[in-house]
Amino acid sequence: MPRAKRSKQYRKLMEQFSMSFGFREPYQVLVDADFIAESNKCKMDLMRRLEDTLHGQVKPLITQCSMRHLYGRKSEPGVEAAIEQAKNHFERRRCGHHPDEYPEPLSALECIHSVVDPKENGVNKHRYVCAINDEALRASLRQVAGTPLIFIRRSVMIMEPMATVSAKIRSKDERSKFRAELKTASGKRKRDDEEDEENDNKQTSGPTKAGQPEKKKTNKGYGRKEPNPLSVKKKKAKTSSNEQQAKSPKVKEVTATEAPQTEETEAPKRKRRRKHKGGRLSTNDETAVVSNDASAEAQTVGTED
Numbered sequence: 001m002p003r004a005k006r007s008k009q010y011r012k013l014m015e016q017f018s019m020s021f022g023f024r025e026p027y028q029v030l031v032d033a034d035f036i037a038e039s040n041k042c043k044m045d046l047m048r049r050l051e052d053t054l055h056g057q058v059k060p061l062i063t064q065c066s067m068r069h070l071y072g073r074k075s076e077p078g079v080e081a082a083i084e085q086a087k088n089h090f091e092r093r094r095c096g097h098h099p100d101e102y103p104e105p106l107s108a109l110e111c112i113h114s115v116v117d118p119k120e121n122g123v124n125k126h127r128y129v130c131a132i133n134d135e136a137l138r139a140s141l142r143q144v145a146g147t148p149l150i151f152i153r154r155s156v157m158i159m160e161p162m163a164t165v166s167a168k169i170r171s172k173d174e175r176s177k178f179r180a181e182l183k184t185a186s187g188k189r190k191r192d193d194e195e196d197e198e199n200d201n202k203q204t205s206g207p208t209k210a211g212q213p214e215k216k217k218t219n220k221g222y223g224r225k226e227p228n229p230l231s232v233k234k235k236k237a238k239t240s241s242n243e244q245q246a247k248s249p250k251v252k253e254v255t256a257t258e259a260p261q262t263e264e265t266e267a268p269k270r271k272r273r274r275k276h277k278g279g280r281l282s283t284n285d286e287t288a289v290v291s292n293d294a295s296a297e298a299q300t301v302g303t304e305d
Contacts, residue, residue, distance in 0.1 A: 001016040006273070007052070007055075010053055010054070010055065011055045013148070013159065013161065013162060014054055014055055014056070014148070015147055016148065016170065016187075017162075017166075018031065018240065019128065020146070020166075020169070020173055021116060021124070021145070021166070021170075022127060022147075022148035023127050023129075023148075024127075025056040025057045026056070026058055026059040027054050027056055027057070027058050027059065027129050028059050028061055028126065028127065028128050028129065029050055029058050029059065029060050029061065029106065029128075029129045029130075029131050029150075030061050030062075030063070030084070030112060030115065030116070030128045030129065030130050030131065030132075031060055031061065031062050031066070031086075031132075032062075032063075032066050032069075032108045032130045032131070032132045032134060032137070032283045033066045033069035033073070033091065033132065034080075034108070034132070034133035034134055035132055035133045035150075035151070035152060036062070036066075036070070036082045036086055036090075037070070037076070037079055037082050038080065038133055039082075039152060040078045040081045040085065041077075041078045042083040042155040044092075044152075044155065045158075046060075046085070048158070049087065049157050050131070053150060053159055054148075054159075055151050056130065057215070058287040059091065059092045059093050060089065060091065061090060061092075061128075062090045062092065062093060063093050063094075063095040063097075063100075063111050063112060063115060064090075064092065064093075064094065064095050064097060064098075064105075065095055065097050065105040065106050065111040066086075066108065066111070066112075067083075067086060067092070068105035069105055069108070070082060070083050070086060071083065072105075075304075082095040085271070093115060095112075095114065095115050095167065096113060096114075097189065105111045108132070108134050108137050109134065109136055109137045109140060111274065112130065112132065112137060112141075113140055113141065113144075115128070115149060116130065116141060116144055117144045118130050120144055122143060122144055122165070123144065124145065124146055124147045124254075126146050127146070127178070127235060128147070129148045129149070129150065129270050130147055130148070130149050130150070131150040132138045132150075132173075133151050133152060134150065138151065138160070142160075142163040142164075143163075143165060144165075145163075145165050145166050145169050146158075146166050146169070147163070147166070149163075164264050168299075172264075180279045204299065235286050
């Protein structure tokens with residue numbers, strides 16, 4: 001799996017732990033002796049790698065029994081550097097297993113399990129992130145709800161996915177929250193309906209205008225909405241072929257009857273004669289003058305005879 005993809009999964013996993021179990025920064029990381037010895041053996045910058053894995057600030061812790069285990073392995077190579085790192089950079093977590101009462105340190109399974117789940121009720125009360133290389137201890141801590149687990153394998157820091165116990169509690173919480181939201185939403189609707197009824201009663205009891213009873217408010221029906229009638233194209237009425245044939249001769253008759261009326265009504269326009277300002281006459285006027293002169297001469301000849 002690519003490194004970026006794995007980092008994204010770890011970030012989402014820590015977001016789930018923070019939302020469901022209340023984890024906050026700085027994360028309290030409880031480390032055992034095997035984990036810190038393995039990190040020094042691989043020459044790993046433990047603080048930076050923990051912060052990169054958990055995507056947040058880190059507060060490392062180590063128990064008194066784990067420190068005693070480290071002192072017991074002092075002869076092994078690389079353990080002295082782990083002891084110095086634990087003494088200088090890690091906060092000591094009191095587990096209650098004092099050397100006077102317990103001359104031999106308790107195993108990591110007994111010590112760390114008692115710190116994470118002191119009342120043995122399957123709850124990680126103090127919200128510890130457990131960085132542990134012991135497989136038996138990791139198997140026992142998977143039964144404690146809300147416990148992120150980290151281990152080192154082949155110089156790679158790996159974060160386990162959420163255990164089944166934690167996943168069941170998370171899904172149960174989500175379902176309860178969803179049901180609570182549904183209940184509150186339904187309660188709000190009932191309250192709104194009651195307020196509407198009260199307003200209707202007040203309006204009916206009050207005075208009316210001009211003796212007309214006021215209309216009651218009707219609740220809108222929620223469902224499929226009809227399309228806007230203005231945006232819908234109107235359907236055309238289908239006409240049969242016989243009706244079309246019956247209509248066509250009527251149209252022709254109407255046009256034929258209308259034609260003579262238009263001819264009668266339209267009379268030819270009278271042409272306008274042009275009048276000249278000078279003494280020049282038109283050809284028609286000249287002919288009229290010549291005819292008048294001829295008639296006058298004929299009358300004079302008749303009188304002389």
